[in-house]
Amino acid sequence: MAKTYQGGCHCGAVRFECDLEPDAETSRCDCSICAKGRFWKTIARKEAFRLLQGADMLTEYQFGNGIIHHCFCRKCGIKPFGRGTLEALGGVFYGVNVACLDGDAPQEFAAREIVFQDGRNNDWSRPPVETRHL
Template identity: 80%
Template sequence: MAKAYAGGCHCGAVRFECDLDPAAETSRCSCSICAKGRFWKTIAKKDAFRLVKGADMVTEYGFGSGIIRHCFCRRCGIKPFGRGNMEVLGGVFYAVNVACLDGDAPLQFAAREIVFQDGANNDWSQSPAETRHL
C-alpha cells in the first residue's frame, strides 16, 4: 500500500513529495554515475511524484543512451531523484533517492533487502559480481 513521503536535497532548495510502497524494492546500480554517487533508489510512477519546490534549481545530466535524466540541485549538488521513460517500468517514472527522504523513512526502507543491478553492463536484471562498493 502506498504511503506519502516528502524529501529533498541537502540545502532544501529542491523539495518533492511522492507516494511509495514502503515494501517496494530498493536498489543500487553499478553504472558509473550510480556507483560513484552511491545512489540508492526506489521507483515512483509518474503520477505518484510531485516536485513541490525548486524546479528552477534542478539541473539534469544524461549520458549513454540518455534514457535516464539524473537530476541535481544547482546549489548543493545532491541528486534527490532521476527521471526516465522505460516501458518495462510502465513508461515515465522517477527514481527517488531513498537517502533524500525525510525523517526515518530511509531506516524503514533499509529494513528490506537491497537489490543490486549490473548497470555497468546494461543488465539491470542481474546482480554484479561485486557489490560491496555500491
C-alpha cells in the first residue's frame, strides 16, 4: 500500500506530497543536469503527486528537447521535483527529489538499493561505469 510523503524546498516556500509504494525505486543518473545537481529521484505518477503550496515561487528550467521541466524555488534555488511527459513512464510523471522529502525518508530510501542510470549515454537501463560522483 502506498505511503504519503511530504517534502519541500529549503526555504519552505514550496511544499508537496506524493504517494509512493513501499518498493518505490530511487535512482541517480549521470546525465548533464542530474550529475551537476546530484539529483536523487523517484518517479511519481501524476495522480500520486500534489503541490501543496508555492506554485508562485516555482520557476522552471528546460534544455535540450524540453521534455522535462526542472522545477526549482526562485527563493532558495532547490529543485524539489521535475515534471515531464513520457509514454514509457505512462504519460505525465514527476521526478521527486528524494533528498527533499521530510524527516527520515531520505535515510529510509538510502537503506535500499539505489539504481544508477547512464543518462549521459541515453542508456537509462544500465549503470554508468563510474557512480561515485553521483
